[in-house]
Amino acid sequence: MALSVDQFQALYERLSHGYDRKARLFSMIGFDEVRQKRQAVAELRLRPGDTVVDIGCGTGVNFELLLEEVGESGRIIGVDLTQGMLAQAGARIRENGWNNVELVQSDAAEYAFPPDVDAVLSTYALTFVPGFASVIESALIALGSGQRFAVLDMKKSQKWPGWVVNLMLKSVSGFGITHDLSERKPWEVMEKHAASVTMTEYFGGFAYLAIAQKGAEKGRDPTM
Numbered sequence: 001m002a003l004s005v006d007q008f009q010a011l012y013e014r015l016s017h018g019y020d021r022k023a024r025l026f027s028m029i030g031f032d033e034v035r036q037k038r039q040a041v042a043e044l045r046l047r048p049g050d051t052v053v054d055i056g057c058g059t060g061v062n063f064e065l066l067l068e069e070v071g072e073s074g075r076i077i078g079v080d081l082t083q084g085m086l087a088q089a090g091a092r093i094r095e096n097g098w099n100n101v102e103l104v105q106s107d108a109a110e111y112a113f114p115p116d117v118d119a120v121l122s123t124y125a126l127t128f129v130p131g132f133a134s135v136i137e138s139a140l141i142a143l144g145s146g147q148r149f150a151v152l153d154m155k156k157s158q159k160w161p162g163w164v165v166n167l168m169l170k171s172v173s174g175f176g177i178t179h180d181l182s183e184r185k186p187w188e189v190m191e192k193h194a195a196s197v198t199m200t201e202y203f204g205g206f207a208y209l210a211i212a213q214k215g216a217e218k219g220r221d222p223t224m
């Protein structure tokens with residue numbers, strides 16, 4: 001059974017101690033999260049001055065990459081459920097002297113996107129949110145025409161025999177990833193609400209990057 005919002009909160013309060021070190025262990029089996037996150041941020045096609053919401057921001061690992069794109073005139077809003085993860089994100093913000101990064105503690109499904117948001121990112125977090133469909137709907141309502149929502153996340157791979165899938169899921173079970181969680185398909189909801197969705201798979205199909213672009217019939221041209 002997938003964990004409830006309260007169960008995830010309790011789990012990530014516990015995991016928050018030394019979280020970045022634990023997450024880095026996956027790089028030892030060839031899981032190149034840094035490259036994936038760079039690609040996700042590049043696909044947002046950000047401009048200096050943009051406002052970006054990072055859903056399930058955790059300890060704020062994406063902030064530096066996002067700030068490289070939006071600069072000092074931009075704004076980052078990190079949303080996360082868990083106080084312990086946000087405390088580490090806060091420490092990262094203070095250590096770097098960033099004054100354009102804000103944190104909001106909320107279940108992502110209850111978060112109200114600001115009307116001036118230019119892009120939304122979620123890395124290894126959206127699938128954990130039971131109300132992920134309403135997050136996608138609200139984000140795509142808030143975004144302007146041609147703007148983008150990038151979701152980097154895990155999924156069940158169709159490319160491997162069952163025992164490999166079971167082994168993979170076992171290796172990430174400590175992060176709250178269960179069989180039924182891995183069967184959630186946020187990209188199908190994105191396809192319903194966005195003008196286009198592109199999918200890239202990583203790590204033998206156990207991870208993906210989905211880029212949803214809102215209809216570009218009016219508003220700015222995202223390629224300019």
Ligand SMILES: C[S@@+](CC[C@H](N)C(=O)[O-])C[C@H]1O[C@@H](n2cnc3c(N)ncnc32)[C@H](O)[C@@H]1O
Pocket residue numbers: 005008009012023055056057058059060061079080081082085106107108109122123124125128129130175
């Ligand atoms: C695996 S961590 C990923 C953190 C970060 N995005 C990264 O890439 O390192 C998942 C994060 O999702 C957050 N989370 C889980 N359920 C959530 C929810 N319903 N609303 C907001 N955040 C949630 C957890 O607190 C945790 O920080």
